Amino acid sequence: MSVLSLEKVSVRFGGLQALSQVSFDLGPGEIVGLIGPNGAGKTTVFNVITGVYSTTGGKVAYDHKNILGLRPHRILALGVARTFQNIRLFQKMTAMENIMVAQHCRTKAGVAGAILRTRGQKHEEALIMDKAMEVLEFMGLKDKAGEIASSLPYGLQRRLEIARALGSEPKTLLLDEPAAGLNPLESRALMGIIERILDRGVNVLMVEHDMKVVMSICHRIVVLDHGVKIAEGGPREIQKDPEVIRAYLGS
Amino acid sequence: MTRGSSKAWIALGVGLVWFYLILWPLMGITPEGLQFIPSLVVWLKVAAAAFVLVSLNQLRTAGALAFIGKPTTAAWTEIRKIYKKVPVRVWISVVFFLALVFPLTTGRYEKDVVINVMIYVCLGLGLNIVIGLAGLLDLGYIAFYGVGAYTYALLSVHFQLSFWLCLPVAAVFAAVSGCIIGYPTLRMRGDYLAIVTLGFGEIVRLILNNWMSLTNGPNGILGIQPPGLYWPGFSSGLTLEYIWLKKLNYLYYVILALVVFTIIAVHRLNYSRIGRAWEAIREDETAAELMGVNTFTLKLLAYAMGAVFGGLAGAFFAARMRFVSPESFTFLESAMVLSMVILGGMGSIPGVILGALALIALPEAFRGFELYRMLAFGGAMVLMMIFRPSGFWPAKRMGQRSEERG
Numbered sequence: 100m101s102v103l104s105l106e107k108v109s110v111r112f113g114g115l116q117a118l119s120q121v122s123f124d125l126g127p128g129e130i131v132g133l134i135g136p137n138g139a140g141k142t143t144v145f146n147v148i149t150g151v152y153s154t155t156g157g158k159v160a161y162d163h164k165n166i167l168g169l170r171p172h173r174i175l176a177l178g179v180a181r182t183f184q185n186i187r188l189f190q191k192m193t194a195m196e197n198i199m200v201a202q203h204c205r206t207k208a209g210v211a212g213a214i215l216r217t218r219g220q221k222h223e224e225a226l227i228m229d230k231a232m233e234v235l236e237f238m239g240l241k242d243k244a245g246e247i248a249s250s251l252p253y254g255l256q257r258r259l260e261i262a263r264a265l266g267s268e269p270k271t272l273l274l275d276e277p278a279a280g281l282n283p284l285e286s287r288a289l290m291g292i293i294e295r296i297l298d299r300g301v302n303v304l305m306v307e308h309d310m311k312v313v314m315s316i317c318h319r320i321v322v323l324d325h326g327v328k329i330a331e332g333g334p335r336e337i338q339k340d341p342e343v344i345r346a347y348l349g350s
Numbered sequence: 351m352t353r354g355s356s357k358a359w360i361a362l363g364v365g366l367v368w369f370y371l372i373l374w375p376l377m378g379i380t381p382e383g384l385q386f387i388p389s390l391v392v393w394l395k396v397a398a399a400a401f402v403l404v405s406l407n408q409l410r411t412a413g414a415l416a417f418i419g420k421p422t423t424a425a426w427t428e429i430r431k432i433y434k435k436v437p438v439r440v441w442i443s444v445v446f447f448l449a450l451v452f453p454l455t456t457g458r459y460e461k462d463v464v465i466n467v468m469i470y471v472c473l474g475l476g477l478n479i480v481i482g483l484a485g486l487l488d489l490g491y492i493a494f495y496g497v498g499a500y501t502y503a504l505l506s507v508h509f510q511l512s513f514w515l516c517l518p519v520a521a522v523f524a525a526v527s528g529c530i531i532g533y534p535t536l537r538m539r540g541d542y543l544a545i546v547t548l549g550f551g552e553i554v555r556l557i558l559n560n561w562m563s564l565t566n567g568p569n570g571i572l573g574i575q576p577p578g579l580y581w582p583g584f585s586s587g588l589t590l591e592y593i594w595l596k597k598l599n600y601l602y603y604v605i606l607a608l609v610v611f612t613i614i615a616v617h618r619l620n621y622s623r624i625g626r627a628w629e630a631i632r633e634d635e636t637a638a639e640l641m642g643v644n645t646f647t648l649k650l651l652a653y654a655m656g657a658v659f660g661g662l663a664g665a666f667f668a669a670r671m672r673f674v675s676p677e678s679f680t681f682l683e684s685a686m687v688l689s690m691v692i693l694g695g696m697g698s699i700p701g702v703i704l705g706a707l708a709l710i711a712l713p714e715a716f717r718g719f720e721l722y723r724m725l726a727f728g729g730a731m732v733l734m735m736i737f738r739p740s741g742f743w744p745a746k747r748m749g750q751r752s753e754e755r756g
Binding site for chain 1: 614615618622623624626627630634636637640641642643644651655
């Protein structure tokens with residue numbers, strides 16, 4: 100399993116200090132929750148890790164290797180996959196195809212292979228399909244394989260996003276508000292899924308507003324407010340932390 | 351009369367008055383003074399036609415036409431059922447067989463038209479990769495056609511190289527020019543990309559037009575060799591003779607082979623890892639990049655692959671016309687190919703073929719109306735966008751696709 104560590108990461112957009120000196124890490128076999136009021140910089144952290152934003156200072160390391168400045172697709176290839184706060188599936192593609200796309204960085208057949216349909220390419224395609232099917236089954240979406248992503252109900256779209264991220268065979272999964280818009284039943288199912296993902300040997304960093312979800316499955320919680328880390332610890336400590344209470348309730 | 355129907359009649363009235371207001375100054379102001387009669391005659395015809403159409407539509411919505419509509423839809427579903435039952439392979443072989451025997455049964459003119467259609471099928475399928483799969487709006491696509499055509503023309507005239515040798519060379523040149531155009535422009539998205547590609551298309555045409563020493567400018571290049579072939583002859587024992595495929599029949603089979611190659615290549619690319627990555631880019635570029643697709647390389651590859659098929663078509667065009675000039679590579683041609691792709695259905699191979707047929711063969715059928723071709727074009731496009739926004743034959747999804755393959 101792999102370790103993700105952020106060290107004194109700062110991001111500045113013009114006059115806005117989105118993140119200042121944020122440090123935390125994600126160890127093997129851990130589920131870490133990232134919480135904080137709206138605009139605290141949680142999604143910015145995700146964007147920094149996955150290479151969408153560049154930082155103005157600090158270090159981000161994965162497996163003790165610097166990943167700052169790498170293009171997003173390279174970071175995914177290293178094993179960090181993510182989902183999105185507002186669902187960003189490939190709308191017109193089927194559930195199956197969505198996951199097959201995620202296998203792109205794990206496969207290598209080129210134009211010539213595709214046009215000539217070489218044996219290697221056929222073998223690879225079959226492998227991609229098998230892996231995609233396995234992920235669909237794992238997420239309980241097997242019977243939806245042939246359906247167009249945009250025609251799936253909201254809850255399943257959320258699940259398909261996680262499936263797509265898993266389809267890239269990540270070692271670390273970043274979930275951006277996976278429970279947003281889910282009903283209590285669905286979010287309970289989601290918690291089960293996240294725990295099973297952990298059993299696959301994937302560690303999870305998640306941003307979530309649903310405190311019930313966060314407090315019950317996260318091993319550790321990092322709290323951000325206005326781009327500053329104000330607390331870090333187990334769910335119990337966090338619930339009692341005066342700084343956190345002040346940030347959430349206002350002073 | 352219901353409220354909905356009176357609304358339709360009012361709309362018809364307003365439309366007709368508006369139409370007359372436009373029509374009269376267009377037709378009525380002549381050197382001989384103001385005239386009302388010619389515009390009125392035309393207007394009356396249009397008004398009568400519109401009246402009949404609106405009446406028919408009213409009857410349809412009122413359900414009075416159900417006695418025609420029901421059997422038609424029933425027949426249609428029956429036809430669809432039969433179509434679905436027969437494997438796709440059978441349909442493809444039927445079409446292929448018809449394509450093979452076509453030149454044996456038809457005259458020069460028909461063959462000429464169909465060869466033209468097939469050139470555009472190649473172009474359309476190439477552009478389809480760029481627009482339909484990767485979702486990059488390219489308004490300068492015809493530039494690659496031009497590059498392919500001039501590559502073969504120059505190599506043939508100056509070095510007497512054979513067509514078959516030049517075909518891959520033309521493809522490579524087109525691919526390289528695709529990359530050259532693609533590299534600086536692909537940082538842009540959407541409308542900006544469209545404008546820049548439009549500019550590049552014009553640049554290529556202007557270079558062809560003005561580089562007198564190389565391309566002979568607007569006069570074009572004459573004396574291009576047709577494709578040749580070694581063919582066994584029996585006049586003095588068994589010898590291999592080199593014959594020029596000048597006859598339309600031979601050219602027909604050359605372009606047919608090219609089309610078949612293009613279709614197979616595009617089909618296989620489409621259903622491969624690369625095709626999926628292109629579609630992912632079309633759907634959501636940022637998400638694609640975050641899901642491990644190297645968007646920059648793949649977009650460049652889409653340009654290059656599109657250009658390859660354009661270049662192949664261009665080389666054939668030069669060999670068939672045996673003359674090239676910059677006039678054949680204007681923006682109008684780009685727009686034409688783009689229309690085929692959109693009309694037929696973006697990302698769909700049969701769609702693009704239908705689109706090419708519709709836009710090349712139909713105007714031939716309506717030779718008499720050629721002046722109004724652009725008008726009909728625009729009208730057809732508008733109607734298509736209203737009634738079939740995803741084209742004649744929309745692209746199939748892979749979920750259905752994999753079953754069909756098994």
